[in-house]
Amino acid sequence: MILLWILFLGGFVVLPGSALLAMRWAIRNGEFRDFKKASLLVFDEEEPVGLVTDSFPTGKIVLNTGPSPATHGVSQP
Amino acid sequence: MSSTPSTSLLKALSPSDHDEDLVQRKALLAEIDASCRLPVLLFFICGTLWLLVGTLFALITSWKMHHPDLLGNIAWLTFGRVRPVHLNTVIFGFASEVAIGVSLWLMCRLCRVTLMHKWIIIMAAVFWNVGVVVGVLGILAGDNTGIEWLEFPPYASPILFFSYALIAVWGIITFRFRREKHLYVSQWYLLAALLWFPWLYSSANIMLIMDPVRGTVQSAVNWWFAHNVLGLWFTPIGLAAIYYFIPKVTGKPIHSYYLSALGFWSLALFYNWNGGHHLVGGPMPAWLVTVSIVASVMMTIPVVTVGINHHLTMKGSFHMLRHSPTLRFMVFGGMNYTVASLHGVLSALRSVSEVTHFTHHTISHAHTGMYAFFTMVMFGSMYYIIPRLTLREWPSAMLIRVHFWFTALGIILYMGPLTLGGILQGYAMLNPDVPFLDVVKLTVPYLKIRTVAGIIIAIGHTAFFINLTWIILRQLQPYRQPTRMIIAATRNAINPALP
Structure with a gap:
């Protein structure tokens, strides 16, 4: 029974606790240093910024005419 | 084009044991997609079949709410059985399977690695579906545990847990081998979901089914589990997908x-x-x-x-x-x-x-x-x-x-x-x-x-x-032409100035 309570109360502590440990790891590994670089990680040479990568099968490729990535502004804290 | 690294499971946990080229070189998107093809499609196809089953049971359940006599003389189609079958087929059959498939693909793409050890994932998919089938048949046979979101009978849960453990091991291997060291926000969400779910599922099963706690504590554990399945399993994967795809x-x-x-x-x-x-x-x-x-x-x-x-x-x-x-x-x-x-x-x-x-x-x-x-x-x-x-x-x-x-x-x-x-x-x-x-x-x-x-x-x-x-x-059928998206991607990779 005690073990079960430890499991349950541990659940309330372990999950946020694991998040805090992960945050410590992230700080130490510089994950919060360069937000601009991080925001560009979904892009690469094969599919760079500005490339639209999805459309209906019978549709044409639609260029994104919204704000350009440069003016779109990758926000900094 | 490099093929999927053929490493042993023990060596797989240590990227330093591998060729430098293998560790350093980022995989091409087409390589990653090719490596994911069978396991991810398996999860998607099975998930979609479960979606249809879950939808059918949802309609029966909904109809019974205003016409209670519908199928009321067939024991295995009474409300108390079809309603949990609907819930569990859409949660564990459809939503979890598609979520795992999307997570696998996203994780490989963001880590810039091909999917390693496909057999682990294929085995996990087979066991997961066996677990859902056993669970659904158990509920229809009257073995519902009566615990919200955990209605699968006790003999189904270990199968699901074993399958999930295989997926979690694979997630750790992939993360260890990532060739993009900086993490994108979607990876944070995926890793969190991958590691939180086994804790939730095992704790809830131990405390509610294997060695149940007494009295009202059951309801506290039950809602701790049920709400967190939504918030710490499905929500992070959903947000990871949005942060990637938009x-x-x-x-x-x-x-x-x-x-x-x-x-x-x-x-x-x-x-x-x-x-x-x-x-x-x-x-x-x-x-x-x-x-x-x-x-x-x-x-x-x-x-x-x-x-x-x-x-x-x-x-x-x-x-x-x-x-x-x-x-x-x-x-x-x-x-x-x-x-x-x-x-x-x-x-x-x-x-x-x-x-x-x-x-x-x-x-x-x-x-x-x-x-x-x-x-x-x-x-x-x-x-x-x-x-x-x-x-x-x-x-x-x-x-x-x-x-x-x-x-x-x-x-x-x-x-x-x-x-x-x-x-x-x-x-x-x-x-x-x-x-x-x-x-x-x-x-x-x-x-x-x-x-x-x-x-x-x-x-x-x-x-x-x-x-x-x-x-x-x-x-x-025989391959005829690449998709529109791939044509666009290839063309732009060669010359980004092209429309």
């Missing part, structure tokens, strides 16, 4: 990476405490419920930051909703994440909960989160991923449109009237002058509307199933 489809980076980080860490810290708000008014320590309510209100922070971030990323690109199926589903799902979450924050307040608790309002809220948000995001993800796995275009644009509009309008028709009906039901139940049978009769029109909404949604699912079957059958 920038990817529009070609624009996320508006504010700072806000995305704030959204993740605040969800990680606050969500775990939310489940207790389902016990407002119950025989639980007041502090436990109050802590849950406070944590629920704190969820406003991640919800608002995520909502603002998605909206500002889409700003200037809303016209693209006409042209991209993925974006349609993503934006619809993202908007409903905000709606469902703020709705949940409100419902957690004692003054609101005393009206809405034990009413159809809660059912409506659950479907806003699980369907209007999560399921729609998963549909959008599959529309993006499957053509890249099969190297075939979706056969029918019309079926995609039918799928989107029927599911979107269907769930709106589901949510609106049922929320209103639930509130009216709550007020009527609080009024001692209203006989209980009148309260039941009051809800019938809203329940009938729900059935109509369910039929509309089922048509959408059928359209998706036809399109999926069609594209898989095309996959079996």
Whole structure:
């Protein structure tokens, strides 16, 4: 029974606790240093910024005419 | 083109044991997609089949709410069995399988590695489906545990857990081998979901089924589990997909990476405490419920930051909703994440909960989160991923449109009237002058509307199933031409100046 309570109360502590440990790891590994670089990680040479990568099968490729990535502004804290 | 690294499982945990080229070189997108083809498609196809089963049981369940005699003389099709079969097939059959498939693909893409040790994932998929089949048959046979969201009988859960353990091991291997060292926000969400779920599932199974705790503590554990499955398993995977696909489809980076980080860490810290708000008014320590309510209100922070971030990323690109199926589903799902979450924050307040608790309002809220948000995001993800796995275009644009509009309008028709009906039901139940049978009769029109909404949604699912079957059958035919997306990607990689 005690073990079960430890499991349950541990659940309330372990999950946020694991998040805090992960945050410590992230700080130490510089994950919060360069937000601009991080925001560009979904892009690469094969599919760079500005490339639209999805459309209906019978549709044409639609260029994104919204704000350009440069003016779109990758926000900094 | 390098092939999938053929490492032993023990060596797989240590990237330093491998060739430097293997460790350093980022895989091409086409290599990653090719490596994911079989395991991810297996999860998607099985998940979609479970979606159809779950939808059928949903319709039977809904119909029974206003016509209780329907199939009432067949024991295995009575309400107490078909309702949990619906819930568990869509949660563990459809939603979890598609979520795992999307997570595998996203993790490989963001880590820039091919999918290693496919056999682990294929074995996990087989065991997962065996677990769901055993669980469903168990419920239909009358072995329902009676515990919300854990209705599968005790002999089904270990199979699911074993399967999940294989997937978690694979996730750790992939993360260890990542060739992109910096983490994108989607990876944070995926890793969190991957590591939190086994803790949740095993703790709940031990404390509620294997060696059950006594009395009202069961309900505390039950809601800790049930709410966290939504918040710490499905929600992170849904948000990971949105954070990946909106920038990817529009070609624009996320508006504010700072806000995305704030959204993740605040969800990680606050969500775990939310489940207790389902016990407002119950025989639980007041502090436990109050802590849950406070944590629920704190969820406003991640919800608002995520909502603002998605909206500002889409700003200037809303016209693209006409042209991209993925974006349609993503934006619809993202908007409903905000709606469902703020709705949940409100419902957690004692003054609101005393009206809405034990009413159809809660059912409506659950479907806003699980369907209007999560399921729609998963549909959008599959529309993006499957053509890249099969190297075939979706056969029918019309079926995609039918799928989107029927599911979107269907769930709106589901949510609106049922929320209103639930509130009216709550007020009527609080009024001692209203006989209980009148309260039941009051809800019938809203329940009938729900059935109509369910039929509309089922048509959408059928359209998706036809399109999926069609594209898989095309996959079996000789290769003819690459997809439109791949042509565009290749052309732009060669010369970005080209339109």
